Structures are given as structure tokens and as C-alpha cells.
Amino acid sequence: MNPSALRELVPAVIGVLVRRGADFASAEDAVQEAVIRALETWSDDPSRGDPVRDPKAWLIATSWRRFLDAARAEESRRGREAVVAAEPPPGPGPAADDTLRLYFLCAHPSLTPASAVALTLRAVGGLTTQQIAAAYLVPEATMAQRISRAKRRIAGQSLDRAGDPATVLRVLYLVFNEGYGGDVDLAAEAIRLTRQLAALTDEPEVAGLLALMLLHHARRDARTDADGRLVPLAEQDRRRWDTGLIAEGVEILQTALARDRLGEYQAQAAIAALHADAPAPAETDWPQIVEWYDELLRLTGSPVVQLNRAVAVGEADGPRAGLAALGEVDPGLPRHTAASAYLHERAGEIGRAADLYAEAARSATSVPERDHLIRRAARLRGS
Amino acid sequence: MKYLLLKHYRGGPEPVVDYETIDHWSPDEVDAHMRYMSDFASKLEATGEFVDAQALAPEGTFVRYDGEGRPPVTDGPFAETKDLVAGWMVIDVESHERALELAGELSAAPGPGGEPIHEWLELRPFMSNKAETAE
Incomplete structure (x- = not known):
């Protein structure tokens, strides 16, 4: 059994333990320990077969035993009688509901985004603390504490209640944007978790986020060149886009849009789909992209959307119109200077554009973006 | 978001408290200062915000390339270097405000007279x- 198939069992197994009477925090710890044990002892060699015939039953039995041991140790520490029954009460129930509720619990609004992300990756994603710590470049002890604190914070929250899907989607989108980290492909993991969520719910925005992720993921290979340099959309080799993922993303999006309950992820996915649909940059349907940005702005009121809209206006109606639209955007926004540089370049004001690119590079918050802006400035100054 | 808290032996704005360098403090004062630093790191580990902390020896050497096949050139140490880094702590926090709050707290480490x-x-x-x- 491969590690990802093992991970998929985790939320359902936590659900089983909780229905047998375990509290979420202890159940989650017990399942994590069982997963680590399985990863250590199960063979990767398929010819040797799985050491257990029914991995799910093994995980349930092992984690339940761990839970009982921990509960008994805790009780004897406190000098009390065991209150946990050795024989689990029967508690069958739909595993799908358990998994869905775990998504809501792990993205609970009382948690900080970083805690919600960590808890979701462990309890819903089935990743180990070590993997999550490596992905986010923090020590394992720090990540372990972050997760236990998150669990203490939501202690007492019932697993029976559904929450706001928007909080779950935000957490999944954060994971997606983290990309690669350590030995875990977080973007692929986010897609897996969103796909699973989409299968459990009937919410068009979940489908919208899944479509958005697939459409972005389809361009991942083309987004950097062989030397790791960032390649802007207009310069990407479109033959390197994954047409299978694009087709799937577009189909999911169309089904969602047909439900006529528009939300921000569907609108963002629509913009990504219009980019994906153009065989060459010049064939991009910019007027329609601007319309989607108007929709997105109406839905979110976000200044970042306003900024991106100004760049799209620059493509649809010319750089002067774009600069006019940018004039209405808060100049303190990150990437405002970079957008201004780009529009000035398009308007033929090369010297001004080079200065703006250089200025934008100084305030960039990521290394690939800074390097890209420095190269733009250097290229314009050398021309 | 990750932040570096950089501790300088010298350099930076004018100190607001005039105190002797740590080698002139009493052993108890030195212990109290060190304990504050390590308690601070442990506290951040418990809140899930600690990434790394390192101290640096005060004396360093400047090194540079000197051409193909030649050994690197070294210079220093300089007793009068204006800016001297003493060590750092790396934290991973939710916001810039939280980073400021923690830096303020670390700056309150006790010195002479506690x-x-x-x-x-x-x-x-x-x-x-x-x-x-x-x-």
C-alpha cells in the first residue's frame, strides 16, 4: 500500500474513533501514531504484498489501541478509575459525513490560518508532523506545538456541526499556493483534498476552487524555465500546458457556473479558463476577462482584484486605459509599482518603465518575483 | 511569515540605556539574561512560532575571491567595525504586528541590576x- 492511499484512510479512521467516544484531539493523535507506525513497518515493495489484508481495519484497531493506552495512562496518572470502555460501543454511521465535518473543524474560524493549514494537512490530509514541518521550513517541535495548540483551541467544538465552506476553501487555497515543500507536493495535495471535498458537497464554490486549482496546475511546468526563472503568462510555451487538466478544469467550471450561484472562486476560475483557452497570447479574450474582473470586484471588493483588473484593462483597451484604471487603485498595494512598470513598458515609456521595475524589485516579497523584476529592468536599460 | 530578529553588539540607533557590556556584569546578572533568552525561545516553541536561534562569536574574518588559482584574501578582524552582529532568532508568525510585539519583548531582556x-x-x-x- 502506498503512503498516499494510506493517507486517504485517515479522516474516516479519526471519525470512527470519535464515534466510539474518543475526543477529537486524542483520536487524531492516536491515528497519527498509527500512521507513523504503518509508514515505518509496511513494505514499499509491492511484490511482498501488504503486511495486512485490510489496511483500514488495521489502522482502526491500532489507533484505537493507542487511544485506550493513552487514556488509561492519563487516568492512572490522575488516579482515577478507567472510564473508557474496553469494548467499543457499536457506532456505525456514514464515514463521508465524518470526513466532511473534519474539514470544517480543522478550518474552524477561531484558528489562525497557519494553524488551520497545519491541522487540515494532518487530520484530513494524513500527513505526518515531520512532513508538514519540512514543507513549511520550521522545526518539527514547533509544528507539533502549533497543531496541539490548534486542537486545544477547538476542544469542545462538536464534530456534528457543519461550518462555513468559505473558511475551508481559504485553507485549501493557502495550501495550494504553497506549491512544493520538502518531499510533499502541497499543490497536488490541495487538489486531492479539494477533489475529495467536491465529492462530498454540492457547493458550486468548491467546484469553482477545484477548477481554479486544476487550471493553474496545468500551467505549472510552463511557469518556470529550465533555470528556474519565472516565465510570465504571455511568454509561456503553451505546448507545455497540460491539456488534460485544462479540459477537466473547464468542464468542472461549466457545470458549476450552470448552477447560477456565482462566487469568487468560480469567477477566478473563469479568468484562468479564458487564459487557458487562448492558443496564443494575442488571441486572449481580454474584454471578457475584464468583465469577469468586474464580477470578481463586485463579489469581493478586494483592492488586489482592482489592481489585476487594471492590468487586464491595459490589455483590452490599451496601456493608457490601464494606467487610468491603475490610478484609482491604492498605490500602497504590493505589486502596484510592478503593474505600473508593465503598463508604462506597453505604452512605450521605456526609461520610466525600467525605473519602475527597479523600484518594484526593491519592494518584492518573493525571490523569484524580485529576480524577474530585476531582469525586466536590466533588459529595458540594455535595449 | 518568517522574520529575522537581529541582535547587534554595536551599530543601529543610539542605545537608550547606558550599560556596561555583558562581560562586566555579575554572574547572576549574566545568568538572568541568558535564562530570559532561553525562556523566550521555549515560549515561542510552545506557541508554534519558533524557527531558529543562534549566537555568533564576536570576532569574524572578512574573506574574498582573489582570482583563479589563488587562495582567498582575508582581512580583519576589525576592532572598530561599526556594526557587529551578535546573533539572531528566526520566528514564524501570523502578522507583522505579532513580529513587532515579540521583538519588543525580546528587547526587554534584563541587564545590570535586573x-x-x-x-x-x-x-x-x-x-x-x-x-x-x-x-
Whole structure:
């Protein structure tokens, strides 16, 4: 059994333990320990077969035993009688509901985004603390504490209640944007978790986020060149886009849009789909992209959307119109200077554009973006 | 977001408290200062915000390339170097405000007489290695 198939069992197994009477925090710890044990002892060699015939039953039995041991140790520490029954009460129930509720619990609004992300990756994603710590470049002890604190914070929250899907989607989108980290492909993991969520719910925005992720993921290979340099959309080799993922993303999006309950992820996915649909940059349907940005702005009121809209206006109606639209955007926004540089370049004001690119590079918050802006400035100054 | 809290032996704005360098403190004062630092790190580990802390020896050497096949040139140490880094702590926090709050707290480490030394700490954000997904 491969590690990802093992991970998929985790939320359902936590659900089983909780229905047998375990509290979420202890159940989650017990399942994590069982997963680590399985990863250590199960063979990767398929010819040797799985050491257990029914991995799910093994995980349930092992984690339940761990839970009982921990509960008994805790009780004897406190000098009390065991209150946990050795024989689990029967508690069958739909595993799908358990998994869905775990998504809501792990993205609970009382948690900080970083805690919600960590808890979701462990309890819903089935990743180990070590993997999550490596992905986010923090020590394992720090990540372990972050997760236990998150669990203490939501202690007492019932697993029976559904929450706001928007909080779950935000957490999944954060994971997606983290990309690669350590030995875990977080973007692929986010897609897996969103796909699973989409299968459990009937919410068009979940489908919208899944479509958005697939459409972005389809361009991942083309987004950097062989030397790791960032390649802007207009310069990407479109033959390197994954047409299978694009087709799937577009189909999911169309089904969602047909439900006529528009939300921000569907609108963002629509913009990504219009980019994906153009065989060459010049064939991009910019007027329609601007319309989607108007929709997105109406839905979110976000200044970042306003900024991106100004760049799209620059493509649809010319750089002067774009600069006019940018004039209405808060100049303190990150990437405002970079957008201004780009529009000035398009308007033929090369010297001004080079200065703006250089200025934008100084305030960039990521290394690939800074390097890209420095190269733009250097290229314009050398021309 | 990750931030570097940079501790300087010298350099930075004018100190607000005039105190002797740590080698002139009493052993108890030195212990109290060190304990404050390590308690601070443990506290951050418990809140899930600690990444790394390192102290640096005060004396260093400047090194540079000197051409193909030649050994690197060294220079220093310089007794009068204006800016001297003493060590750092790396934290991973939710917001810039939280980073400021923690830096302020670390700057309150006790010095002579157990009084906070009000040391200036330099707070620098890490640049991320991820390119934004938005295009």
C-alpha cells in the first residue's frame, strides 16, 4: 500500500474513533501514531504484498489501541478509575459525513490560518508532523506545538456541526499556493483534498476552487524555465500546458457556473479558463476577462482584484486605459509599482518603465518575483 | 511569515540605556539574561512560532575571491567595525504586528541590576521562495 492511499484512510479512521467516544484531539493523535507506525513497518515493495489484508481495519484497531493506552495512562496518572470502555460501543454511521465535518473543524474560524493549514494537512490530509514541518521550513517541535495548540483551541467544538465552506476553501487555497515543500507536493495535495471535498458537497464554490486549482496546475511546468526563472503568462510555451487538466478544469467550471450561484472562486476560475483557452497570447479574450474582473470586484471588493483588473484593462483597451484604471487603485498595494512598470513598458515609456521595475524589485516579497523584476529592468536599460 | 530578529553588539540607533557590556556584569546578572533568552525561545516553541536561534562569536574574518588559482584574501578582524552582529532568532508568525510585539519583548531582556536593557533589535522579513500563483 502506498503512503498516499494510506493517507486517504485517515479522516474516516479519526471519525470512527470519535464515534466510539474518543475526543477529537486524542483520536487524531492516536491515528497519527498509527500512521507513523504503518509508514515505518509496511513494505514499499509491492511484490511482498501488504503486511495486512485490510489496511483500514488495521489502522482502526491500532489507533484505537493507542487511544485506550493513552487514556488509561492519563487516568492512572490522575488516579482515577478507567472510564473508557474496553469494548467499543457499536457506532456505525456514514464515514463521508465524518470526513466532511473534519474539514470544517480543522478550518474552524477561531484558528489562525497557519494553524488551520497545519491541522487540515494532518487530520484530513494524513500527513505526518515531520512532513508538514519540512514543507513549511520550521522545526518539527514547533509544528507539533502549533497543531496541539490548534486542537486545544477547538476542544469542545462538536464534530456534528457543519461550518462555513468559505473558511475551508481559504485553507485549501493557502495550501495550494504553497506549491512544493520538502518531499510533499502541497499543490497536488490541495487538489486531492479539494477533489475529495467536491465529492462530498454540492457547493458550486468548491467546484469553482477545484477548477481554479486544476487550471493553474496545468500551467505549472510552463511557469518556470529550465533555470528556474519565472516565465510570465504571455511568454509561456503553451505546448507545455497540460491539456488534460485544462479540459477537466473547464468542464468542472461549466457545470458549476450552470448552477447560477456565482462566487469568487468560480469567477477566478473563469479568468484562468479564458487564459487557458487562448492558443496564443494575442488571441486572449481580454474584454471578457475584464468583465469577469468586474464580477470578481463586485463579489469581493478586494483592492488586489482592482489592481489585476487594471492590468487586464491595459490589455483590452490599451496601456493608457490601464494606467487610468491603475490610478484609482491604492498605490500602497504590493505589486502596484510592478503593474505600473508593465503598463508604462506597453505604452512605450521605456526609461520610466525600467525605473519602475527597479523600484518594484526593491519592494518584492518573493525571490523569484524580485529576480524577474530585476531582469525586466536590466533588459529595458540594455535595449 | 518568517522574520529575522537581529541582535547587534554595536551599530543601529543610539542605545537608550547606558550599560556596561555583558562581560562586566555579575554572574547572576549574566545568568538572568541568558535564562530570559532561553525562556523566550521555549515560549515561542510552545506557541508554534519558533524557527531558529543562534549566537555568533564576536570576532569574524572578512574573506574574498582573489582570482583563479589563488587562495582567498582575508582581512580583519576589525576592532572598530561599526556594526557587529551578535546573533539572531528566526520566528514564524501570523502578522507583522505579532513580529513587532515579540521583538519588543525580546528587547526587554534584563541587564545590570535586573533592569531591561531596552536593546535595539533589527526586524527583517524573509523573502518567500514561492512565486505568486496569480498571473
